[in-house]
Amino acid sequence: MSSNHRLYAYLNDEFLPLESTYLHVSDLSIQRGYGIFDFFKVQGGHLMFVDDYLNRFFSSALLMGLPVPYSEQELKDILVRLVQMNGIPDAGVKMILTGGYSENGYDPAAPNLILLQQPLTLPSEAQVATGIKIITHEYVRELAAAKTINYLVGIKLIQQVKAKGAHDVLYHHNGLVTEFPRSNFFLVRQDDTVVTPAREVLKGITRKNVLELAAKKYQVVEADVTLEDIATAKEAFMTSTTKRILPIIEIDGKPVGKGAPGAVTLDLLQDLVELENRQVV
Numbered sequence: 001m002s003s004n005h006r007l008y009a010y011l012n013d014e015f016l017p018l019e020s021t022y023l024h025v026s027d028l029s030i031q032r033g034y035g036i037f038d039f040f041k042v043q044g045g046h047l048m049f050v051d052d053y054l055n056r057f058f059s060s061a062l063l064m065g066l067p068v069p070y071s072e073q074e075l076k077d078i079l080v081r082l083v084q085m086n087g088i089p090d091a092g093v094k095m096i097l098t099g100g101y102s103e104n105g106y107d108p109a110a111p112n113l114i115l116l117q118q119p120l121t122l123p124s125e126a127q128v129a130t131g132i133k134i135i136t137h138e139y140v141r142e143l144a145a146a147k148t149i150n151y152l153v154g155i156k157l158i159q160q161v162k163a164k165g166a167h168d169v170l171y172h173h174n175g176l177v178t179e180f181p182r183s184n185f186f187l188v189r190q191d192d193t194v195v196t197p198a199r200e201v202l203k204g205i206t207r208k209n210v211l212e213l214a215a216k217k218y219q220v221v222e223a224d225v226t227l228e229d230i231a232t233a234k235e236a237f238m239t240s241t242t243k244r245i246l247p248i249i250e251i252d253g254k255p256v257g258k259g260a261p262g263a264v265t266l267d268l269l270q271d272l273v274e275l276e277n278r279q280v281v
């Protein structure tokens with residue numbers, strides 16, 4: 001994409017140049033951090049698993065009591081048009097619904113709908129081959145089943161993650177592991193069973209795809225996962241729309257399994273890439 005490529009955004013019924021897309025300061029997302037969003041993936045100009053992301057968008061809005069002022073088909077049409085206008089083959093589209101322009105800075109008003117598109121770079125082969133190091137932190141996301149705009153703790157921990165030479169932070173609470181600020185967590189037991197936490201997590205679309213792919217070849221369990229389970233695991237990995245599958249090789253300074261990306265992890269990544277490629281044709 002050239003530097004003078006004009007990006008368009010969408011705000012309440014209008015496609016606008018990104019540089020002139022503004023929300024008023026009275027919006028509840030600014031005043032109180034009240035809003036939800038979803039993040040759609042565009043690969044080769046094609047919107048991937050679009051119904052899954054739209055379903056989650058509606059369910060997050062419902063969980064937060066935010067009315068969605070458009071039908072599913074209308075949102076799909078807006079997405080397709082924005083992707084055509086921007087012409088970025090590999091991208092992410094953020095669809096945000098906020099609490100609206102509140103009169104008193106607390107009571108919700110008519111929601112504002114915003115769509116933003118940005119180029120997307122997936123992890124390189126070298127990053128996958130190296131794997132990532134993570135730390136842990138005691139915390140559980142509020143209203144974990146909803147994709148809200150609240151990333152306060154994750155963002156606050158960025159400096160701590162960097163200071164420890166790590167790439168991300170895994171939340172756990174009352175001994176149970178949940179998820180990362182922006183990704184889901186999986187481990188592989190010594191017998192190759194693939195396990196992911198069942199409770200207090202956002203149901204990631206990549207998590208869903210990986211669970212379905214894994215079930216074709218391995219035993220798969222959605223269950224409680226403890227920090228001790230990770231200590232005895234053969235492999236671990238994270239999943240998300242922007243990362244696909246990234247192997248985890250170290251947790252709080254200790255190696256996971258052999259301390260290198262594992263065979264099941266890499267096998268599932270290959271299956272996921274193939275599934276994505278099948279969506280594009």
Ligand SMILES: Cc1ncc(COP(=O)(O)O)c(C=O)c1O
Nearest residue numbers: 182183184202204205206240241
């Ligand atoms: C809290 C949380 N968990 C998990 C995920 C991964 O979900 P997905 O695979 O749909 O990107 C995200 C994505 O942003 C997230 O915010």
